[in-house]
Amino acid sequence: MTRLTTLAFLGLVACTATSNGNNDSSTDPNNPNCANGGACNVGGSSGGGSSSGGASSSGGGSSGGPTASATNGIKDGDETDVDCGGKSAPKCTEGKSCGSDDDCDVACAYDKKCVGAPSCAVHLGGDTCGEGEVEQSGPHESCCRTLPVKGWTDPSHPGKQVYLDKYEITAGRIRAWVAAMAKMYNGNPDVRTWIQQHRPAIWDDAWNQFLPSDWEGPVIVINRRLLGDPRPEDYGWGVGPGVIVPPPTDQPRHLGINYQFNSEVYVDLHGSDCGAYTDSYGFSTYFYPADILDRDGQQPRTDGTGYNGQKIPAQELLDVKAMNCIPQDMLAAFCAWDGGQLATDSVLDYITASPPDLGWVSGCGTQRDNHSDLLNKKYDTSIQTGGRCPAVSLINATFDAGDNLPEPNSYLNQHQYWYPDLGNQTYDKEWEVSAPGRASLATAANGKAVDAIAINPGDEPWMDLAGNLSESALQMNGASFSGLFTLKYRGIGYGSSRSDLNTTYMKGETVLRLQRPEAKAAYIGGRCMRFK
Ligand SMILES: [Ca+2]
Numbered sequence: 001m002t003r004l005t006t007l008a009f010l011g012l013v014a015c016t017a018t019s020n021g022n023n024d025s026s027t028d029p030n031n032p033n034c035a036n037g038g039a040c041n042v043g044g045s046s047g048g049g050s051s052s053g054g055a056s057s058s059g060g061g062s063s064g065g066p067t068a069s070a071t072n073g074i075k076d077g078d079e080t081d082v083d084c085g086g087k088s089a090p091k092c093t094e095g096k097s098c099g100s101d102d103d104c105d106v107a108c109a110y111d112k113k114c115v116g117a118p119s120c121a122v123h124l125g126g127d128t129c130g131e132g133e134v135e136q137s138g139p140h141e142s143c144c145r146t147l148p149v150k151g152w153t154d155p156s157h158p159g160k161q162v163y164l165d166k167y168e169i170t171a172g173r174i175r176a177w178v179a180a181m182a183k184m185y186n187g188n189p190d191v192r193t194w195i196q197q198h199r200p201a202i203w204d205d206a207w208n209q210f211l212p213s214d215w216e217g218p219v220i221v222i223n224r225r226l227l228g229d230p231r232p233e234d235y236g237w238g239v240g241p242g243v244i245v246p247p248p249t250d251q252p253r254h255l256g257i258n259y260q261f262n263s264e265v266y267v268d269l270h271g272s273d274c275g276a277y278t279d280s281y282g283f284s285t286y287f288y289p290a291d292i293l294d295r296d297g298q299q300p301r302t303d304g305t306g307y308n309g310q311k312i313p314a315q316e317l318l319d320v321k322a323m324n325c326i327p328q329d330m331l332a333a334f335c336a337w338d339g340g341q342l343a344t345d346s347v348l349d350y351i352t353a354s355p356p357d358l359g360w361v362s363g364c365g366t367q368r369d370n371h372s373d374l375l376n377k378k379y380d381t382s383i384q385t386g387g388r389c390p391a392v393s394l395i396n397a398t399f400d401a402g403d404n405l406p407e408p409n410s411y412l413n414q415h416q417y418w419y420p421d422l423g424n425q426t427y428d429k430e431w432e433v434s435a436p437g438r439a440s441l442a443t444a445a446n447g448k449a450v451d452a453i454a455i456n457p458g459d460e461p462w463m464d465l466a467g468n469l470s471e472s473a474l475q476m477n478g479a480s481f482s483g484l485f486t487l488k489y490r491g492i493g494y495g496s497s498r499s500d501l502n503t504t505y506m507k508g509e510t511v512l513r514l515q516r517p518e519a520k521a522a523y524i525g526g527r528c529m530r531f532k
């Protein structure tokens, strides 16, 4: 029952076959047709028509006559745009018209235009990034837009231009990935098998144990100490706010898609906030239907009201927002499927002119962003200086997701984004998290976004790097991958991310919790980089 609900919700039921029954997309990582419910009925329009016309390598199409050519500067034969698409012309590039994925070098989107990355073939979260909400007439663009990193070369990709995506990854793009995985593996979103078949250049096979192979599983048994905060039992401390003590025994945890972005955690981080419980302030952005949430006592996600007074179903408003509550290994796997790689700390540091060491720093410059200092109101040693990031008072970043610490009305708990209006609801605080590209408009001068960072003045900027969500990155040592993840910048709940539990070694542990592949929290998002 649960699984049927989920399949219908993903739109997979209507996508089980194309007109010719061709299943060869199952081996193509860049071919997520049927990525959402609206993009499925594309197989027949070009392929079906041309096959009876005897299209040949000379370019003769069913309707274009014997002179159709892929070099004549007109759309003829079975081309879907000028001199591209169809059976014999070259694949179309981003922005050109298409009928199916076969017409494009990457994928054909819901609006029959080729896209630059497969995850952006969907509408919500795919082409809704930039200024203005969906119902407004903002200049939205592809959420997969990627910008060259001028002056930067990646030692492991010599001769390639490095690109970093302009926007944080959206929940809608993750949903498109899940749908593509399910389509590829007989209805089961088997990310584990996909990674084994398409091992990324930067990957650790030890991460595979945390990947989903299905909607529900597999199940992994996790050491009890990792499932809670061991400091109370190690040091005789009392249990403070937000502290979960370890269970008495090791515990099974589900790894399936229905759990990966949900409240169940595989390593306890302080303030993970991925569950929408009655007395919590969770703010996860991946929509699950009520029956999935009900299994562990969560409330259904909240429908919103848009600027035109219209009701917006919870999934529609969540899909456009930045993705959080996703384990870091899953971010890396997603970017690999999407044709790139999770950003490295090196490229992020280059763009923002940040110091290379995590230490106590989560943003630009040399500030000492210490959780305890802020709790003790030592703001003078904790305020950001240096680097290209805008000041923390201007970006969408709050110390505490519940707005309770370090003190009411402090600028450290000042939202720069608030949408949709959920009436100050506290158990479902997703209204704090922005869709990429509109996080700081509330404080913008002259209509310009504040959280926009460019290497050179006048360059097209990257959006929301400094705020909205803190960003997971691959930690590099020069040209070598350290094997660990790291967390950059600030966002909603960034004070929790700096908790000692996350950033200092607990007794018996040799890896910081925030560096682990299975770590997830509502304050952690990410973005991809690419090499061309
Ligand atoms: Ca032509």
Ligand SMILES: [Ca+2]
Pocket: 168, 464, 465, 466, 467, 468, 469, 470, 471, 489, 490, 491
């Ligand atoms: Ca960010």
